[in-house]
Amino acid sequence: MTPAADSSPDPAGPFDLVQSLIESRQSVLPKRLFAPGPTPEQLDALLTLAAAAPDHGMLTPWRFVIVPPAQRQRLGEVFALALQDRDSEATEAQVEAAREKAFRAPLLMVAIARLGPRDPDIPSFERLVSLGAALQNLLLGAHALGFGAGLTSGQAMASPRMGALCALEAGESAVCCVNIGTADRRKPASRVRPRPADFVSELPPA
Numbered sequence: 205m206t207p208a209a210d211s212s213p214d215p216a217g218p219f220d221l222v223q224s225l226i227e228s229r230q231s232v233l234p235k236r237l238f239a240p241g242p243t244p245e246q247l248d249a250l251l252t253l254a255a256a257a258p259d260h261g262m263l264t265p266w267r268f269v270i271v272p273p274a275q276r277q278r279l280g281e282v283f284a285l286a287l288q289d290r291d292s293e294a295t296e297a298q299v300e301a302a303r304e305k306a307f308r309a310p311l312l313m314v315a316i317a318r319l320g321p322r323d324p325d326i327p328s329f330e331r332l333v334s335l336g337a338a339l340q341n342l343l344l345g346a347h348a349l350g351f352g353a354g355l356t357s358g359q360a361m362a363s364p365r366m367g368a369l370c371a372l373e374a375g376e377s378a379v380c381c382v383n384i385g386t387a388d389r390r391k392p393a394s395r396v397r398p399r400p401a402d403f404v405s406e407l408p409p410a
Contacts, residue, residue: 225344230393232352234308237385241310246349250384253345257337261324265331266338268382269314269370271306278369280306286363302360309383314366315339315355320375335379342382352387355380 242250251268259265271279284303287294294302306312317335319328339355346353357380360366366378 225348228393229344229347230390230395231343231354232383232387232390233354234305234312234356234381234383234385236388237309237352237354237383238388239310239386241385242346242349242351247311250342250345250349253341254338257334257341259334260330261322261326263318263322263324263326263331263334265318265322265326266335267316267318269316271312271314276306276312279312280304282306282363282365282369283360286360286365289363289365290359305356310385311383313382314370315379315382316370316372317377317379318373318375319377320373339380339382342384346384350386351384352390353382353384355382357381 254268255264280303283305284299287299287302291298315335315338317332319331343353343355361378361380366372367376370378372378
């Protein structure tokens with residue numbers, strides 16, 4: 205009798221793939237992201253990855269608002285007016301620079317954290333952890349598809365104007381923008397990551 209082939213997975217293979225994907229990912233500034241962006245099918249696949257994030261209580265404590273090209277002017281006005289709201293002395297050039305940020309990456313989404321009362325009442329910091337995991341899944345998925353991606357934030361996220369644009373409900377907060385597209389170029393990785401010994405300790409005996 206011929207022995208059955210060993211069908212057990214190679215434990216090093218999947219880890220090596222994940223390690224390579226994570227370690228090679230880098231944030232790309234929106235001004236370096238150009239068309240093409242994800243197709244509708246690719247975007248659906250990326251959002252499906254986001255849905256796989258850890259989610260204590262199964263609340264889906266986040267959502268995303270896609271800002272299509274035809275609506276970028278509205279987001280640009282929010283960026284411009286939010287700057288003027290907090291700085292009445294902002295120059296015309298500064299206001300225009302704020303407005304222009306809405307017109308960069310082919311795909312732009314606003315990430316919303318849903319932190320209001322829910323049942324079960326999972327602590328807000330756990331819900332933010334879930335959002336962070338969803339965002340990381342999106343970024344890694346975009347990288348795996350060959351796209352560049354990055355997160356951008358700023359004081360405009362907390363503006364009532366942003367809340368009105370995204371139809372925020374009570375307990376919701378705009379956290380950041382997700383920008384995805386084709387990178388014109390990638391810089392050599394320069395970030396020095398901390399070693400495990402720099403951020404891990406062991407609970408000592410009592």
